[in-house]
Amino acid sequence: MNTLITSLLVLAGLLVGVYAIAVLQQLLLLGPRQVGAAFQLPIAQALLLLHQEDVLPAGADFFLFRSAPFIALSVVALTALVLPLGPRLIGFDPSIGLFYFIVLLSPFVVAMMNAGWSQNAKVGLFATFRAAAYLISYEVPFGFAAIGPVMAAQSLSTERIVQSQAGLWYVVWQPLGLLIYLFAALFVTFRHPFDSAMAGSELEGGVFAEYSGPRLLLFKVALDALFLLLMGMGVVLFFGGWQGPFLPAPLWFVLKTFALAALVLWATRFVPRLRPDQILSLSWKILLPASLLNITLVGILTLLLTGGNP
């Protein structure tokens, strides 16, 4: 019973969060800012997609095509369990929470690949190649960037990482780690500068080219929810999680998460979309060495600041 309540709460929270992210995106669009429309448009789009016919392409893989959106959403819901909203306010607290989070991101990309491959179309297949190539190239910098806070906190538990930042947020002395983390997070969610796996203009929607109606809605919800979760994990790792004066802990966490999301969404507006080869060379030639450098720096600083004791 407890499990059921937790899962329902997680799903409801994710839906509300996705709505908020969609509103935020509308507010941050270029051009005249229309606040009323920004709040109504996401709902209208969702209703539109629910109304739309669910088109199944001829020759599509029966099982994979249908199951891919559900796999994506369920993986996202599972990763949401390990985010601590407050002290002891967490869905599932294994001692390796952060590792669990990172590991569950690869099944998400599997779902994306299945979506691209199963639709029996060329654009989807090309998008699949891109998605898989990004998966391989984001995973390493992502893991290395997340190792910084783990080294400092000497724990993989998300709660412990937050508690160890009571004095000083890790962003203060690990800014490079935050930067790499944010880049990798944009990779994972196929967000704007790295969205060529679902590029609207060249691949006609990429892995979503043949999806329509409720299935497409599920995919979009999963992507936005994953972005929100990654920002939340960024807050946990670098911005002290729920900690803050005066306000209750969960509110602090939500505020920080949306502030980080707004910052990232605003900053990426100024970057043009990168080509796949540029994305890959950014990952392997810049992010990977930078993350190794980050680990070295964090190791030295950890010894200097804490003397080896957390």
Next chain:
Amino acid sequence: MNGVLEWIIFLSLSLVAIITAAGMLLTMSMYRAGLALMASFVALAGLFILLGADLLAAIQIMMNVGGMLVMVLFMVMMMMDPGGEMMWAMKRDMHLPGPGAFSMHMPWHKPPEEQPAQQETAASEWTCPMHPEVSQPGPGSCPKCSMSLIPRAEMTGEEASHGHGTDTPGEVYTCPMHPEVQQALPGTCPKCSMILIPIETPQPAQASESTVYNCPMHPEVQQTQPGKCPKCSMALIPAEKTMQSHEAQGQQGMSMDHVVSSEHMMYVETESDGTGSPGRMQHEHDMQVKPAGASDNADSMQIPDHNMPISAMGHSEHTMQMADHEMQMPGPVENDQTAQMGGHSMEMSHEMNMGGMTPRQHYQMMVDMAMSTAQLPWAIVLGALSAILLIVLIVLTPWPLAHAVPNQDATTAVGELLLSRYMIAFEGAAFLILTAIAGAVIFARRERALAQVELEQLQPVAAEAVGQEEYTCPMHPEVRQSQPGTCPKCSMSLIHVEKSSAASGDARGHEGHGEHGGHV
């Protein structure tokens, strides 16, 4: 979590793990096999979480899902047929046993003996499909391009039908798997790079007035020229409005019969339960002819399905009789090669139900298509035995935590225990895999050695039959005699050469063989 829920989760996860593992072995598609293996590992990770070994579960997912993902990626990029669709279609079209989507396994029975009696005259010579000058008395590989040799009779049959193609301009080459691939020259299929086979379409010059091309989808589209449908741009197919006389179509009908009997025998045979006689076949043909012969264009839909031009069908009776005739007195008659071939393949297939292939070739094709080795039963037995052994070990050895107090160290102890046993199982599996690989290699070597021995036994017999020795001039290799002497050109004394080495000499070719056959 209460006990019942735990049981339900455990049972469903183990069911998923077992079913997906079986699916990995059975599916024809590489991509799906990779995904099934991934799903199996994820279900296993779920079992670890159920046991409280979170780290193990996370490592399991990370290593295996990540690894499988890379594997799947390379499969999709590098494999010719990652979805298994080509194999599937091949299996369907050739009526091979087993459900379509499942991978083929090695045929269980022994390889059948080489073709007896009636093939002897035709197939005693084997030649390379690319180098017709190569000939040897038994199967083997070409010394020039190391392709496997085919019987000379097949070669000449093909050549004869090629010869037809030159005076009837309608010959095109198509892929056995992709009928939409059609080109005027021989070559390989751009989709699956199989070798194209010749088919003949009825578009002779004198018949062009009476030939109408229409679209398989839009029967109202009619043209007198081949081309594409203006509505759906599918390739137009020919449909005859008027039947022509026997005399005009006789020659073409014969070569048509070759196509029909060798490629569509399977269709006829399955319809007639393997007891098909030529008369029965003709009956089948007539049944197909009737709707089309009534010049109903919409009915021509069923014709491209069997690649059977209507002009040929009207005369199936004629050619069948001819084929019968040839069957009674087999022999390489140059002009009637195709008819002879038609009768030949028909004879075989209504005995063996294999459509144009000898049982040996059929067996070889099954082996080529199989996705497992002949050692699969051994692997299954070994795997089952080791699983039983592991279960017995776990059940019989004292479970050290049965009486443990649930304190702080209990979870650690469980994790350590699990890790150690998991590692035992893992390394046991690795050992089994290594054993299986080694076994497969050893068995494969032995099979190849056996085949070699067979081949060597075959060759000397044939060589003796033709003539063991001959003499040639060191300066003029074209000079050959069966007795020692001097060269008529330069009067050097002739030297002795082995027959087998001479067989690959291109100076002689086919005719030389016939000549030397006469010596014995």
